[in-house]
Amino acid sequence: MAKSTLPRSTNGLGYLNLEDNVDSIWNLSPPELYEEAIRNGEAILTGDYVLRVMTGKYTGRSPADRFIVDQPSIHDDIDWGSINQPITEEVFEHLFSEVTAYLCNRKLYVKDCYAGADEKYQLNVRVVSEAAYHSLFAHNMFVRPSEEALKNHIPDFTVLAAPHFKADPSRDGTSSEAFILINFEKKLILIGGTLYSGEVKKGIFYVMNYLLPQQQVMAMHCSANTNDEGNAALFFGLSGTGKTTLSSDESRILIGDDEHGWSEDGIFNIEGGxxxxxxxxxxxxxxxxxxxxxxxxxxxxxxxxxxxxxxxxxxxxxxxxxxxxxxxxxIPNASDDGTGHHPSNVIFLTCDAFGVLPPISRLTPEQAMYHFISGYTAKIAGTERGVAAPKATFSACFGAPFMPLHPVRYATLLADKLRQHNTSVWFLNTGWTGGPHGVGRRMSLPDTRRILSEVLSGNIEKTTFKKDPIFGLSIPVEVQGVPGDILDPRNSWDNSAAYNRKANQLASMFAENFAQYEQEVSKNITEAGPKI
Missing domain, CATH: 2.170.8.10 (Phosphoenolpyruvate Carboxykinase, domain 2)
Incomplete structure (x- = not known):
């Protein structure tokens, strides 16, 4: 059996009913986890000695299989619905008993780590799994403690993963063989039936998104970077909009690529990878x-x-x-400590497959609230089964699946931060221009990077802006080094009537989606949306 070269915490697994497990291995190093994953048949090596794993049936998150244990202490806080699905404590306790009995005599890999680069808001995390690769994933993705800290690591939240244990929905009260159950009172995430490691990462992010706002810290699904002068920027966006690509800029310092907090002291990465x-x-x-x-x-x-x-x-x-x-x-230009100053700029990213949004526009505070709550992007044909034409997608806060609280709670907290620190907000479209998907062309990455450079340097503020009549967005008349015909999408279409029809179609979708929030926000925020 492998023997760890790193310390084992004095706080064992008794709280998981696994005190009798004699085959648990703690805090293995990456080389040791390589050996274990290959020996277990979980992975192979690539030609560059990178570990390649296949996750089987589940190659992504399974949102229909994630449930929150409904308890009095959290009931009034959670925004219950199709995203935040409740499950009873009885169902949880039954599955917890089944999983711990299953894991009791199996080899377990334990990795102690942190979520949150700022020690003031750090969460002690423990990942316990029957898969060695999950331990390496945790090592890569979370903040790594010192050897001294590992000795007395007391977990604030634990992920207990049994990827090869399959539930029986008729017996266990789940939706399928897979389940992700989050229990805030027991401070435990129970995962079964899926090997996909994204459930580990996003489970902890979900927990942080519940805990941080209670400390007046904005929890954000965004990437972040800065420059040598501390001019930080945040990039909010759904999958496929360029969040990771645009924040990984060789000329700037990467703070993090996916999950951050914004406190009274500035911004900090929730992850370590x-x-x-x-x-x-x-x-x-x-x-x-x-x-x-x-x-x-x-x-x-x-x-x-x-x-x-x-x-x-x-x-x-x-x-x-x-x-x-x-x-x-x-990443060679990554931040040493995962923190940054209060951001000067916030970028909302969208991939507009309808081809009607400008590549860059400036938002008023009310528009910022409206578009943050909306969280718009578009799926295109061929990217998802059943999508035959561009399809508008709205995900509140640019990350609805990971937000346990009502979207307006996060939006209000963000608005307070933006106002307090005089932060500019921009809407950047990485999608289509000159027509919708299939007719127009995708915004070129060099043009997008050039636009972003002008925004972050402040040079774009020197130009004249004009207002779009449908979306109400402030569009720059000129951006140095960028073709002028793409800045106003109306001018990039051959047929202005066709543009108006498509723009009004998207504006109607915005209005229809936002109707669910109108009772929760002020009238001036609702009126900041598109005009049909």
Whole structure:
């Protein structure tokens, strides 16, 4: 049996009813976890000595299988519904008993770590799993304690994962064989039936999104970077909008690529690593991320390999959600401490497949609230089964699946931060111009990067802005180095009547989606939306 070279906490597994397990291995190093994962048949090595794992049936999160244990202490706080689904304490206790009995005589891998780079708001996390690769994933993705801290690590929240234990919905009260159960009173996330490691990461993020607002800290699904002068920026966006790509800028310091807090002291990374999508990843377009896929210690998830065991990032035969997980210090320009000053700029990213939103626009405080609550992007044909044409998608706070509280709670907290620190808010479209998907063309990455550079440098403030009549957005008349015809999408279409029809169609979708929030926000926020 492997023996860890790192300390084991004096706080054992008795609280998980696993005190009799004699085959638990604590805080193995990455090389040791490599050996375990390969020995267990969980992974193979690529030609660059990176660990490649296949997660089987579940190649992404399973939101229909995640439940929150409904308890009096949290009942009035949770925004219950199709996203935050309740489950009874009886169902949880039954499954907890089943899972611990199953794990009692199995080899377990324990990894102690932190969530939150700012010690004032840090959460002590323990990940216990029958999969060695989950332990390496936790090592990569969370903040790593010192050896001295490991000796007395007391978990504030534990992830207990039994990926090969399958539930019986008729007996266990679940939706399928997979389950992700979050119990705030027991401070435990119980995972079964799925090997996908994103459930581990997002489970802890969900917990932080509940705990941090109670301390007046804004919890955010965003990436963040800064420059040498401390000019920080946040990038909110749903999958496919460029959140990771645009924040990984060689000319700036990366604070984090996915999950952050904004406190009275500034911003801080919740994670200690990056979990980047690798579909169509290339050295030309994303050199920093591409380089990590060749560094030992990185995990490649569900990535196809050629006969020489080199990754083929264009192969999506198994899933489009191919991923790589690596410690953030694999990015050479990453922040040393994962913190930054209060942001000067906040960027809302969208991939507008309708081709009617400008590549960049400035938002008023009311518009910022409206679009943060809306969380708009669009799915395109071919990216998801059943999507035959561009489809508007609204995910509140640009991360609704990870937000246990009502969206307006987060939006109000964000608005307070923006106002207090005089932060500018921008809407950046990385989608289509000159027509919808299939007619127009995708915004070029060099143009997007150039626009973003002008925003972060403050140069864009020197230009004249004009107001869009439908969306009410302030559009710059000129951006140095960017073709003028793309700045106002109306001018990039050959047929202005066709543009108006498509723009009004999207405006109607915004209004229909926002109707559910109108009773919760002031009239001036509702009126900050598009006008049909």
């Amino acid at each position: 990056c979990y980047a999508k690798t579909i169509n990843l290339s050295a030309e377009n994303e050199p920093l991320i591409y380089a990590t896929t060749k560094i030992p210690g990185t995990i490649l998830e569900n990535v196809a390999l050629d006969e020489d065991r080199r990754p083929d990032f264009t192969d999506v035969s198994l899933t489009q959600n191919t991923r790589c997980a690596y410690p953030i210090h694999y």
